[in-house]
Amino acid sequence: MEEDMQPWLAESPAYLERWIDEQEVDRASLERVISGLDIVLQGKVSEHLSGGQEPNLFVPGLLETAWWDNGHFPWLSDVEAATADIMAEFESLGGLTGKRVVANPTELADEGRWSAHYLYYSAKSYPRNLSACPATVRALRPAPGALGCGMTYFSVLDPGTHIAAHTGFTNAHLRCHLGLVTPKGARMRVGGETRTWEPGKAFVFDDSFDHEVWNDSDQGRAVLLFDIWHPELTEIEVRAITYLMEVSRKLIYRNFWAKEFVA
Incomplete structure (x- = not known):
């Protein structure tokens, strides 16, 4: 699954930056979301979690309990x-x-x-x-x-x-x-x-x-x-993550059909 996710993850920061500008959002209010994308793209999620978690879309600083x-x-x-x-x-x-x-x-x-x-x-x-x-x-x-x-x-x-x-x-x-x-x-x-x-x-x-x-x-x-x-997310973080999930679906579908046509 990780291979399928990487293409959309690589493009997500650019989409998020455009969304921040369009929505006129205070960038500092989304620091956790922005940082989480960077951590995932660097392959360093495991360094920020206590163990047993492997999310594709990661928000640091949230309470971790199974x-x-x-x-x-x-x-x-x-x-x-x-x-x-x-x-x-x-x-x-x-x-x-x-x-x-x-x-x-x-x-x-x-x-x-x-x-x-x-x-x-x-x-x-x-x-x-x-x-x-x-x-x-x-x-x-x-x-x-x-x-x-x-x-x-x-x-x-x-x-x-x-x-x-x-x-x-x-x-x-x-x-x-x-x-x-x-x-x-x-x-x-x-x-x-x-x-x-x-x-x-x-x-x-x-x-x-x-x-x-x-x-x-x-x-x-x-x-x-x-x-x-997650109850510790702020309203603006929820809005941003909702948008990123919409982006992920579009990019995953796009990559899937691109592969189908090439094949």
Whole structure:
């Protein structure tokens, strides 16, 4: 994946500088974002992290912890309270047994099958699924970034599935899981700690830490997965990172089609 990311990363600082000028933003207010791009391009991210994180888009100076206490997120209890409605909408999309939008979303399932019903994929919306899930959208609206900063989807693991160890795209996001169908034998490791899901209970972790998932049960496992902004980011940093993610998608698509045409 690193090879795919490098072309857009190399061009990102120039795009960001133009955006700063166009938006008339105080450059000093984005020092962390600017510095993070430079650190990534120099290949020195590991020198600025405590270990176990390998983000492609890096913001230095943010709190680094693999698992977060739910007390940091007062809106999370309302998401949990909406579990019954969210579960009903998951079932309306097909649930565990219906047609899945995407099988093995990132090709990380080296055993079994991992699949997804997307509401957002890399901040790109799936309008049909969103319109079918008004209660889910309503529950997620207070969560900063849950409706469009990154990934939001119903994640399904078939029995016997293993998702290989990997790290997420950026430390500017945190990731939330709300347990929907949570059989014994399903578990997740983030950093050095492994946890299990519970129906109607949510947890928050930093997916830029090394993590992997197992479903060793004889039943499917389902969670509502959604990204939120790291709570220590400022409003202008969020705006800049949102813009950089838009740039990354455009440049990645451009490079992909350029390779296709050359081939």
